[in-house]
Amino acid sequence: MADPQQILVAEDDPGLNRLISFKLEKEGFKAISAFDGKKALKTALEENISAIVLDIMMPFLDGIQVLKKVRAAKPHLPVIILSVKSREADLHQALELGASDYMTKPFQPEKLVERLKQVMEDN
Amino acid sequence: MSDNEMNHRQNSAQKEKQFKIPEGASVLTEILDQVSDGIYITDPERNIVFWNRAAEIITGYRQEEVLGKRCADDVLEHTDQAGNKLCSTELCPLYKAMKTGKPTAAPLIVKALHKEGGRVVVEVSITPLRSPAGDLIGGIEIFRDISAKVELEEQKARFFSSLSHELKTPLANMQGYLDLLLAGDAGDLNETQEEFLTTIYNEEQKLAGYIEELLDMGRFEGTDYSYQRNILDFSPLLEGLARSFSAEAGKKTLSFSHKITPGLALFGDRERLSQAFGNLIGNAIKYTEKGTVSLEAEFNRDSDEIIVSISDSGIGIPESEQKSIFEMFYRVENPGTRSKGGTGVGLYIVERVIRRHDGRLTLKSVPGEGSIFTVYLPGFIKNNDH
Numbered sequence: 001m002a003d004p005q006q007i008l009v010a011e012d013d014p015g016l017n018r019l020i021s022f023k024l025e026k027e028g029f030k031a032i033s034a035f036d037g038k039k040a041l042k043t044a045l046e047e048n049i050s051a052i053v054l055d056i057m058m059p060f061l062d063g064i065q066v067l068k069k070v071r072a073a074k075p076h077l078p079v080i081i082l083s084v085k086s087r088e089a090d091l092h093q094a095l096e097l098g099a100s101d102y103m104t105k106p107f108q109p110e111k112l113v114e115r116l117k118q119v120m121e122d123n
Numbered sequence: 124m125s126d127n128e129m130n131h132r133q134n135s136a137q138k139e140k141q142f143k144i145p146e147g148a149s150v151l152t153e154i155l156d157q158v159s160d161g162i163y164i165t166d167p168e169r170n171i172v173f174w175n176r177a178a179e180i181i182t183g184y185r186q187e188e189v190l191g192k193r194c195a196d197d198v199l200e201h202t203d204q205a206g207n208k209l210c211s212t213e214l215c216p217l218y219k220a221m222k223t224g225k226p227t228a229a230p231l232i233v234k235a236l237h238k239e240g241g242r243v244v245v246e247v248s249i250t251p252l253r254s255p256a257g258d259l260i261g262g263i264e265i266f267r268d269i270s271a272k273v274e275l276e277e278q279k280a281r282f283f284s285s286l287s288h289e290l291k292t293p294l295a296n297m298q299g300y301l302d303l304l305l306a307g308d309a310g311d312l313n314e315t316q317e318e319f320l321t322t323i324y325n326e327e328q329k330l331a332g333y334i335e336e337l338l339d340m341g342r343f344e345g346t347d348y349s350y351q352r353n354i355l356d357f358s359p360l361l362e363g364l365a366r367s368f369s370a371e372a373g374k375k376t377l378s379f380s381h382k383i384t385p386g387l388a389l390f391g392d393r394e395r396l397s398q399a400f401g402n403l404i405g406n407a408i409k410y411t412e413k414g415t416v417s418l419e420a421e422f423n424r425d426s427d428e429i430i431v432s433i434s435d436s437g438i439g440i441p442e443s444e445q446k447s448i449f450e451m452f453y454r455v456e457n458p459g460t461r462s463k464g465g466t467g468v469g470l471y472i473v474e475r476v477i478r479r480h481d482g483r484l485t486l487k488s489v490p491g492e493g494s495i496f497t498v499y500l501p502g503f504i505k506n507n508d509h
Contacts, residue, residue, distance in 0.1 A: 015296040019303065026308050057288055084291040085284075086335075089394060105295035106331055109302050 037061025411437030
C-alpha cells in the first residue's frame with residue numbers, strides 16, 4: 001500500500017488542530033501539525049506535503065504571509081484557508097493570493113474534508 | 124415666533140445699538156481666524172480668495188501660498204478614503220454645490236492633502252456664495268479635522284475583530300467535536316447519548332447564529348467615521364450578489380431574476396452596502412416558498428438617484444408591523460409561519476447603512492402576496508460614450 005498523503009494542519013488553537021488532524025487521519029491522510037506561522041511555513045517548504053489547511057490569525061507569521069511565501073515556492077499546492085474572518089474583503093484577498101478555497105469557522109469537519117479532497121482532485 | 128423670542132430679539136437689537144463695532148475693524152476676519160474649523164472662500168472659478176488660520180493648521184499651507192490658486196491645484200486636493208481623486212468630478216462637493224447652487228446636504232468625509240505629505244481626514248460642508256442680487260459669486264468650504272475620531276473607530280473595529288476571534292474559536296471547537304461524535308467518528312453512540320448530543324448541537328447552532336448577528340451589528344453599527352466611502356462601481360457589486368443568491372434560490376426551486384443597469388456608481392462603503400443588499404435579497408429568499416424573487420436596479424436622471432428594488436412573492440409583512448421591522452431586535456410575529464430564526468438585526472442594519480449613504484428605503488407589502496423593498500441612493504452613472 002502506498003504511503004498516506006501528508007496534510008499540513010496550520011492552526012494555533014490546540015483543540016481545533018487536534019480536531020482537524022483527527023478527522024484527516026480517519027479519512028486515511030497523515031496530518032502534520034503546526035501551531036504557528038513560522039513552523040507552518042518551514043514544514044510547507046521542507047516536507048513532502050499534498051495540501052495545507054491554513055488558519056489566518058497565527059503567532060509569529062499570519063496565514064496570509066504563509067500563503068504568499070508558499071505560493072512563490074509551490075504554485076500548485078492546494079491550500080484551504082480556514083478562518084474566523086468572514087468579511088468579503090478577507091475572502092477576496094486570500095483567493096487573489098492564490099488560496100484554493102476558503103472556509104469560515106465554525107465549520108463542519110465533514111465539509112472541510114470534502115472540500116479538501118475536491119481541491120486536491122482539481123489540482 | 125413666540126412672544127419670548129420676540130422680546131429676546133428686541134432686546135438684542137437694542138443692545139446692538141448700544142454696542143457699536145468701530146468702523147474699519149476686521150471683525151469677520153478675526154472671528155474666522157479664531158474658529159477651529161478650516162474655512163476658505165473661492166470665486167466662481169474656484170480660485171481661493173480667503174484662507175483662515177485653522178485651514179493653515181490643518182493643511183500646513185500658509186495663506187500667502189494658496190491665495191489666487193485653484194483649490195484643486197495641489198492645494199487641498201480631496202480624495203476618497205482609497206485615494207481616488209475627487210477634484211473636477213461630480214463628486215467634488217465644491218464643484219457640485221457651485222453647479223447646483225445648493226449647499227451640501229450632509230457633511231462629506233474625504234481625505235485632504237497635507238503640505239508635508241500624507242493626508243488628513245476631514246469632514247467637508249460647502250455653501251455657494253451669492254451676491255445680494257442672487258448671482259453666484261463663489262463658494263465657502265468649511266472643513267473639520269476628524270483624524271482622531273477616525274482613529275477611535277479603527278480601534279473599535281480592531282476590538283470587534285479580536286472579539287470575533289475570541290468568540291468563534293471556542294464555538295468552532297464545540298461544533299467540530301460534536302460533529303465528530305454525532306458522525307460516529309469517535310465510536311458508536313447509544314440512542315440516549317445521541318439524543319443528548321443532538322440537543323447540545325442544536326443549541327450550539329443557535330448560539331453561533333446569534334453571535335454572528337451580534338458581531339455583524341457591532342461591525343456595522345459604527346458612526347459615520349467608521350465608513351470607508353469610496354468611488355464604488357455599484358453594478359458589478361449587485362451582479363455579484365445576484366450570482367451568489369441565484370444559487371441559494373435554486374435550492375428552494377424559486378425563480379430568481381435580475382435586471383441591473385450597467386455603469387451605476389456611487390460614493391459608498393463597499394462592504395456595508397454589500398451586507399445591506401445581501402440582507403434584503405437573503406430575506407426575500409428566506410421568506411418566499413414559491414414563485415419569484417427579483418432584483419432590479421436603474422438610474423433616475425432627474426433625481427440623480429440609483430433605484431434598487433427587491434421584490435418577492437413571499438409571506439409578506441402585515442401593515443401594522445411595517446414600520447417596526449427596521450427597529451433593532453424586531454421580529455414579525457406571524458404565528459405558524461415564522462420559524463426562521465434570527466435575532467432581528469438584519470433590516471435594522473439595512474436601514475442604518477442606507478441612511479448613512481443619504482439614501483432612503485420604502486416598503487410595500489401585502490400578507491400572503493409578497494413584499495417590495497425599494498432603495499433610493501444618491502449616485503451617478505458612468506457613461507462610456509464620451
